[in-house]
Amino acid sequence: MxxxxxxxxxxxxxxxxxxxxxxxxxxxERRVLLETLAGHLPQDTIQYSSRLASIEATPNGDTLLELVDGSKLLAKIVIGCDGIRSPIAKWMGFPEPKYAGxxxxxxxxxxxxxxxxxxxxxxxxxxxxxxxxxxxxxxxxxxxxxxxxxxxxxxxxxxxxxxxxxxxxxxxxxxxxxxxxxxxxxxxxxxxxxxDRWLWPSITPPASAGRVVVVGDAWHPMTPNLGQGACCALEDAVVLAKKLALAIKSEDPSSVEGALMSYGSERWSRVFPLTVRAYLVGSVLQWGNPLVCSVRNNIVLPKLVKLGPMLEHTNFTCESL
Ligand SMILES: Cc1cc2nc3c(=O)[nH]c(=O)nc-3n(C[C@H](O)[C@H](O)[C@H](O)COP(=O)(O)OP(=O)(O)OC[C@H]3O[C@@H](n4cnc5c(N)ncnc54)[C@H](O)[C@@H]3O)c2cc1C
The missing domain is CATH 3.30.9.30 (D-Amino Acid Oxidase; Chain A, domain 2)
Structure with a gap:
């Protein structure tokens, strides 16, 4: 670097x-990553051009999704990975992401x-x-x-x-x-x-409500100053997949909701501090004051910065699937 x-x-x-x-x-390159991930799924698993128009809970805990083309899907489990402007997060009561300046x-x-x-x-x-x-x-x-x-x-x-x-x-x-x-x-x-969106405990809704859960930017949009948004979305997916796989195999009907809640609490302790840290790093890096920039260029960067501790946040072990 x-x-x-x-x-x-x-x-x-x-x-x-x-x-x-x-x-x-x-x-x-994002296109290559998406094509690689999609390439590992059985054909026709992904239905493209399926823009969500509305979402509605049904009395038995299933969720009714209506797409903009008018088609309807009755889902047992909904994983909202629909990005920073997620309609699913909005429906779950999450506040709009806050502009970082x-x-x-x-x-x-x-x-x-x-x-x-x-x-x-x-x-x-x-x-x-x-x-x-x-x-x-x-x-x-x-x-x-x-x-x-x-x-x-x-x-x-x-x-x-x-x-x-x-x-x-x-x-x-x-x-x-x-x-x-x-x-x-x-x-x-x-x-x-x-x-970004700061996930304040007891103030921001939890990651799941019943059998609907949010993942990636839909849940924890963060500024890109640590280069971790997509990495965390991938980590979310691995942790959620492991928990859901165990729950679906179990005979207990409430275990899916439990798995989603467990995913939310496990991932919160990783994504909330990263979101805050990314914001703070961005605030420092965007300083425009000439004196501060001169100190950064002539003292901090050449003499003081150590890369190792600055990369500690990238360490995450997913264990085997
Ligand atoms: C400038 C910049 C630089 C970045 N650099 C990095 C980096 O170096 N490293 C890193 O890890 N991250 C980086 N990120 C963050 C990264 O881009 C995001 O965290 C990541 O794309 C989140 O993935 P996601 O799948 O949650 O959401 P997205 O990638 O936003 O995907 C959401 C998907 O949902 C779909 N969707 C939206 N609305 C609907 C709807 N109504 N119905 C159906 N589908 C819908 C969208 O079409 C899209 O396909 C950067 C971000 C920015 C802005």
Whole structure:
């Protein structure tokens, strides 16, 4: 991993294995991850284009789901993994995610003849503005820019406008990121207001209600400052699958509800502290004060930061399935 200033000066470089033998970074393109996971399921398990329109509890504890195409599903168990704006979480009484004060642009640069970068995570720290890029395959490079904004701003769908806005933010930086952005197809660029939801005990609803449960961003949206949102969603899925498998095998009809509750309490102690920590890290990284940024660039990053303790949060053992 390499950390640089906006004018391209290298502040520090880290080797994950040297800092901590158990650590490595794997940058995975979302499409590849989803296709790989889906590829392990029997054919036709997933029904695509099934947008949920409404959800309703029935007297026997089943749940009636109505899709936007008008079709209805009567479900014994509902696992709501429908993202940060989850209609299922809303129905369960979760508050809307809270805007964190910064937004991110993301894009995927394409190099059909091969991308020229080494296998390194590159961070660039500016003032109230930070960016990064990392190769995700021999021909693709993922990049992001995170910037302060008092409000989430209007939704912009014109990809070329998004690209120009993103480029404008780093116009005066060294050209490396701008060149990567120039190799980025417009339609891969998105702008996301960053938001999270803090799961206060006794105030926020539990992860499950009866036989309906939420997973991933639907339950615990967190800011991406620790790079853990999707990782935690995968961990959730493994823990839930193990508990549900045991419950479904058991003869006790209430065991499914018990399994969902046990999933919620086990995962809460992992995801709540991470959500708070990600928010705090983001607040520090987005500081725009010139004096603070100078201390960060000249003292904290080059001399004080140790990578090992900063990666401790990524340690999680799922045990065997
Ligand atoms: C800038 C940025 C950078 C990030 N970087 C990282 C990182 O480095 N590492 C990391 O681990 N995480 C990262 N994350 C977080 C990560 O993207 C999320 O945590 C992750 O995508 C959550 O997965 P999910 O399956 O819960 O939700 P999603 O990926 O949002 O999937 C939700 C699914 O539900 C579907 N859906 C929504 N509404 C409905 C409906 N009404 N009916 C039916 N389906 C519906 C959607 O179409 C979608 O397919 C980052 C996030 C951002 C914004």
């Amino acid at each position: 390499v950390v640089k200033t906006e004018d391209g000066r290298e502040l520090r470089s880290f080797n994950f294995k040297e800092e901590d033998q158990s650590q490595e970074v794997r940058a995975v 910064h937004c991110a642009f993301r894009g995927l640069a394409s190099y059909p003849d091969g991308q020229p970068f080494g296998p390194r995570v590159n961070y660039i720290y500016g003032r109230g503005l930070r960016a990064g890029y990392v190769p995700v395959s021999p021909t693709k490079v993922y990049w992001f820019i995170c910037f302060n904004s008092p409000s989430p701003g209007p939704k912009i769908t014109d990809a070329s406008v998004l690209k120009n806005q993103a480029k404008e933010l780093v116009r005066n930086w060294s050209s490396e990121l701008l060149n990567i952005m120039d190799s980025t197809p417009d339609d891969t660029i998105i702008r996301t207001p960053l938001a």
